[in-house]
Amino acid sequence: MIEQKGLLYGGDYNPEQWPREVWDEDINLMAEAGVNIVTLGVFSWATIQPSEDAWRTEWLHDIVDKLAGAGIAVDMATPSASPPPWLGLAEPTVRATTREGIRYSHGSRNHFCPSAPAYRDRAREVARRLGAEFDTYPNVAMWHVGNEYGQYCFCEMCGAAFRGWLQKRYESIAALNDAWGTAFWSQRYSAWAEVDLPRVAPYLINPAQYIDHRRFASDLLLDCYLDQRDSLRPLVGDRPITTNFMGFFDLVDYKSWEAHVDVVADDHYGDPADSQQPHHTALVHDLMRSLGHKPWLMMEQAMGAVNFRHFNTPKTDAHRRRDVLRAVAHGADGVLSFQWRQSKSGSERFHSAMLTNAGPGTRLHQEVRKLGADLRALGQLQGEHRRGDIALIFDWESMWAAEEPSVPDRRLRVLERVQEWYRPFWEAGFLVDVVSSTEDLSGYHLVVAPSQHLLRPEALGQFRAVVERGDQLVLGPFSGVVDEHTALLPGPTPAGLTDLLGAEVHQWWPLPEGGVEISSDRHGSFHVGGWAEQLSVGDAVVLATYEHSDLGPAVVSSEGLTYLSCDPPAEVLASILLDCAQKAGLAPDLGPISSTRGAEILRRGPLTFAFNNSETPLQLELVNPVVDLLTNQPASGSYQLAAGASAVLREESR
């Protein structure tokens, strides 16, 4: 993280929208609100370079100077997300093309083609120029390349780039034919030139082509980032360089980007209208904490409503507070918002800000100031990282494969299953690491893989090791099915694990509306919809059984391996998963609190965060006396957590 004492607080700042007198007002208001960092330049390309040979950076120097004067750091962005109209007109290849072959027009943003040399060269140039001009400012604390990388392009150049990527991957066309299974449907390629992007086709596209295209698209965007990172590096020394991620965003495999960013930075806009938002958000935060296994940065969030949804409910005061503090609880070293001042014009004029169009006198802005003070009070947490109790496996490529259109059930949403499996651990106060199946799993006593559809040999090796060393592994439905090319692994599933399980899957059984009943002595009878499987059981213990003529066991386990062939209701899933945690010898660390009792509890460093996501007060039993760091109120015996409230408790030794 950048060199800064305490936690970061601030947001995107786009002063090019405002006259100079507003800048001064802004900086005064920022100081009053506790802002200590702003991101500049994200969408400034057309202002910085208004035409091919004109460069205008004076204004940027001025604002960096002014911010320096107020002690506010700068996260300096390269403006490459949106090339200016003059470039898109002079070099049409700069603008990306849809799957249908339509080249984007101007008027929006993020319209660039990631392959076009005309784009790549100029993006590098503008990054180099900014790096050279701003390397000497002490308050330029961090570099931010581009913005929310995440798009496809289907132009001819991207087609050629895909062929290049495949050549590097497969070396021979024969190897590609083999990997892609082109013997089926007469798809055998005789030369590289015949291979193309998955454009428009009359029916299902080859799934190996599909998944390789997704990998390629993620890698191509990474190349765009690396272009600029490598251009900046010699100019900016060891100041951190990063770009902003978007949680589980499904076009980019952030696991493969992790090593290339100095700080993991995330943009997160949970929907306040979604009652499931708290645990979904916590899961995303745990992913970010686990990418790099160190403190991360909330690079963008909203203080109120966003404007990209069908309808955009704002946050209540209590909700806003929980969101900011939850990020810190999950290891964020700072919370930045989009944006400092609400835009007057443009497509985001209805996106909220730290300072809205209604001015500084609003409830919202008063709360923004209060949060600034709160984060200052939590400065001791900077740099604190905590390793999780449990490994929850998430692989982008496995999600891509499991949701590819030719699978047995297009209703399947991997992320939803992952969220459901995360939830009971979150409710119990466990800290969960969200990791890939191929990173080191040796330290975990409990490994849960809700949807390990694509199983690489390395992952299989690790999974077997978990069981063989006496730890617990839990596998979800449709796991152990395909290899990295989406080809079926031979034999029954979960492939390579049926011996350890003592059971095997013979058929997948997507259920029509109505679903099926399941009976279980241990977990009670329950009902499932969506997915089921036909199992054949050897030595495994049967924990639950389908009430269906052709289906038998639904949940089975051996000593160290539990397999779920369906998606049980939340309380049953919790019962199964918490049983496994117990078998693994795990218990949550709730600090001074004896049990969660409906609250969301999480420890970071010496502090314990408690959130009440409900509309009714909660009573927490205390093991030790505490002081609420934000109110300085002591409590012992029990702690009353008001409806919607957040608390940060410091344990006092009894």
Add this chain to the structure above:
Amino acid sequence: MIEQKGLLYGGDYNPEQWPREVWDEDINLMAEAGVNIVTLGVFSWATIQPSEDAWRTEWLHDIVDKLAGAGIAVDMATPSASPPPWLGLAEPTVRATTREGIRYSHGSRNHFCPSAPAYRDRAREVARRLGAEFDTYPNVAMWHVGNEYGQYCFCEMCGAAFRGWLQKRYESIAALNDAWGTAFWSQRYSAWAEVDLPRVAPYLINPAQYIDHRRFASDLLLDCYLDQRDSLRPLVGDRPITTNFMGFFDLVDYKSWEAHVDVVADDHYGDPADSQQPHHTALVHDLMRSLGHKPWLMMEQAMGAVNFRHFNTPKTDAHRRRDVLRAVAHGADGVLSFQWRQSKSGSERFHSAMLTNAGPGTRLHQEVRKLGADLRALGQLQGEHRRGDIALIFDWESMWAAEEPSVPDRRLRVLERVQEWYRPFWEAGFLVDVVSSTEDLSGYHLVVAPSQHLLRPEALGQFRAVVERGDQLVLGPFSGVVDEHTALLPGPTPAGLTDLLGAEVHQWWPLPEGGVEISSDRHGSFHVGGWAEQLSVGDAVVLATYEHSDLGPAVVSSEGLTYLSCDPPAEVLASILLDCAQKAGLAPDLGPISSTRGAEILRRGPLTFAFNNSETPLQLELVNPVVDLLTNQPASGSYQLAAGASAVLREESR
């Protein structure tokens, strides 16, 4: 209106579909049905000009002659809506292009590009030729240019036309950059050539570009109309020239067309399957009566079913009768239908007609004849215009801005809100003028603006004047928000009116499913979904309050200004709006009837129309004795209005 004693009755007539013997039968049947006008030529281009240098108008002369012989007037149409296939092949630019760049093929209609000189020149030519050939017929009473103007084109020519329109509007590219707020998202243009139509883009399009494109598209179609009107004028003398509007059709701002048509003519096809149709239709009629503030013409309606909906329910006999008479009640000087005789072939062969394929012996055709006689009996109403009691504001540009995709809530439908606000006045028997916010409002004691999202300075001035002179102004949610470029007006909303209101809006609050409760002493407690707002109140009186932790007042008012921040249920809305009418000192004129009691009542000139839109009889109390003009039955004391019935009452002095 055309020189004609009494009301017009007739329809589109496309004799080119039929052999000559059918023409004679048609004219006989028309005469028997009371038809006194038909529209000829709307889709006759390919018949009139079967190839570039061939002109065939003899048939048209023949039919005009025949109609003259039967005393039937002609509304002569220019056939420009559908250029013939030979032209579309020879000059592909004549065919319009979709947003995705696909040029339309032949086989449908209204496929022309409004910018293409190859189209514009030839449309002018055919209009001139018809004008010159038919200017001497005394029964050619009216000219009808094109048909239902209302389409987009995204060809290169339209792109150039858009740039031309923008240059005229903004003069300098700097002014456009300022108006469009291009400093955001790196959209700054350095030259006119970089500006384009809102084509396909990866994300939200600049809202100022969006709204200017909508204005441009409306103006471009108006240019097409004016081309022909100006070509016809020297040839046709003072005979009225018009084109047919389509109610609140959202691609064209009819307010800006109003001055250019000699008669306001409307095509209206309310859906008989929609139980809300009566007041929706009445609202459209009031819009037409208010465009030009004079009698108007129902140019097209259906006697039975249409065929462009997903399913097309026909009209019952009672419904057909109410529809025809309602138009007259709302100021129409005639009712024409599409079309006289049902087509045998083509895409509208299942559209009903005055004479259907089943022949003259049907119930439908007998009713058509009865209506002809009825309209003859109402001839005294020709030319009668009545000014409304209340001004209801509707601006196309404000609707466009409020429904633009980057707003807080894409569920918002301005027209639906306008319909809801219109309804209580309609139910009470008030006559409502549907006017723009910038036309003269000085004569109205009550001005209601259900959705004044875009607020021009001129409108603000008028709104302040309403309040300051002691009249009543009522504003709906999300009002006073943006300027003509969709840029946020500075400060809290309703901008420029918060001082008169004594309250200000701080946040818009689109509600998730479930909505919120509102309590009100005056109007009872109620529930709203969809939209809400966070208000901060000074001197305003709070009429209703949200039951929500972060929301307070929901409906507030000062002496002359009432503000609703939500969409209350119909009965609550009625209570609020009728309170305001009372404060404004208004009461409806129901003629001889003491109160509406569930009936739809409207005065025009000396007559009072009464409609029963329900399936049960209604009993109306009479202040004076009446005679039903259509049945010649007298009544006094009370009048029994049968289920579904229509009545036209002439008051007899007691």
Add this chain to the structure above:
Amino acid sequence: MIEQKGLLYGGDYNPEQWPREVWDEDINLMAEAGVNIVTLGVFSWATIQPSEDAWRTEWLHDIVDKLAGAGIAVDMATPSASPPPWLGLAEPTVRATTREGIRYSHGSRNHFCPSAPAYRDRAREVARRLGAEFDTYPNVAMWHVGNEYGQYCFCEMCGAAFRGWLQKRYESIAALNDAWGTAFWSQRYSAWAEVDLPRVAPYLINPAQYIDHRRFASDLLLDCYLDQRDSLRPLVGDRPITTNFMGFFDLVDYKSWEAHVDVVADDHYGDPADSQQPHHTALVHDLMRSLGHKPWLMMEQAMGAVNFRHFNTPKTDAHRRRDVLRAVAHGADGVLSFQWRQSKSGSERFHSAMLTNAGPGTRLHQEVRKLGADLRALGQLQGEHRRGDIALIFDWESMWAAEEPSVPDRRLRVLERVQEWYRPFWEAGFLVDVVSSTEDLSGYHLVVAPSQHLLRPEALGQFRAVVERGDQLVLGPFSGVVDEHTALLPGPTPAGLTDLLGAEVHQWWPLPEGGVEISSDRHGSFHVGGWAEQLSVGDAVVLATYEHSDLGPAVVSSEGLTYLSCDPPAEVLASILLDCAQKAGLAPDLGPISSTRGAEILRRGPLTFAFNNSETPLQLELVNPVVDLLTNQPASGSYQLAAGASAVLREESR
């Protein structure tokens, strides 16, 4: 059918996906499962011809030889469905184009343009080469051209082909203008070059153009088939040549293909998740039995799940068994599956197979073997054909016309209505012939036409003849409406039959949600939604009447003609239709069984099939003692049909 004793059993086999050792294992397992035929080569083009001048057929010779060794016949396919990538790259015209003008890319299948000479020539060439090479194998028992013909292309070549087809059909452009009714909407063509495919248009496309395009598209695919059939014929002698149909697939009029295939072969994938599947499937089988009026071949079905639906429920063991035996009951001389061995890769790797990826030890494969034995036991049925009791009319062109977008109700689905009308006959155990309105109907005492929207003069003549000879005709709603060009037939409907009916239809009346009540003395009161009609009745007997102000009779009949103007609920429809069967003097032949009592019963030759599609056992009363052929169990008096069970009963003379 091919020269083979007994019924065929097998499936598609794509050995090019597997190494040689798998081939030997496959052939052993096939033999054990009772497989006696496999289809080779459907998607082998890229393997057979890996580049323009390279031909690789040795592998195909090898596998044919190996199969011969095991006594397994070959259905040899030409691989024209999917041209190889090298061809699509070298000759882009080979790849079809969407309506929007996008040319397909590689990666899927069935992407060919049916007009392109570059495709047609090469498809002919590969067929000739295979014919020449494999004509001498005695086990090559049958030829299979292409696969599931059924696609559109909108390229320029197809445009030209459409014009050619139209020229042949209409000879003069004047005749086309007349047939298409181009006098409406200014669509008159002055030259053939102006006529085009129904590409993208701003509004409804001319319905005659629409329906001619559908006919053209079907004919064009037939040309593709005939190309190859005619190339093969001189090479393969009298071995049967066919292609695989897809039931009621709506892009191809199989009635016009019927004469050109030596064996009617069908691919059928009923959805096990659909509770209506049994009678829908039976209906499709009866269509196939009636195309050619002889035994047919189930060319493809699934042993378990498919993978092209949104979710793909597999078959239970009981369901699989019913499906296979039902096809035989309805006249199939064999049942083949897609495919023998589940693919490891490609877009159908999750499609089930006779031998799944989980290996031969599964329940599914054990059942596959059992079915092989069962079909062997039913060998005596080969060649048995039974003519139906009832003619049910289905015409592709009438369906196309009735579902064309400009009709009164786009909710109308002809096939759904046909299914509903078929159901009561199927439930009662009648055998129904599914025939066209223009084939010979003279032998039927009951003709039912659920949706005879398009009525040709030949059909009208036959319909009149049915009534006039004293047999029964039943017509469904919206019948007798248009001619072959979708032009309205003159006068009230059912056109040409109103005199025989004594009633006429004056308006179609699509109903809004809520529908309408109908009262009937004979059939009880009931409720209908969707469609209704306004009738005027002369001599007809009114069987049911709408409870609606503007609607009267709903179901009417004369001596020999019954007309339904709505879609009654299943039990009412059954009552009406079975009344008509009784009037026609018909009773079902249930063999030894006294009545169906909930079971699905069908006779073929000397055997009686009984299926229990429910989850509860059924008790059948026996007229004569029987032996169950599959279990060899005798029964008399009654027969207990277990839940889900299938039985094949041989009647023992008492």
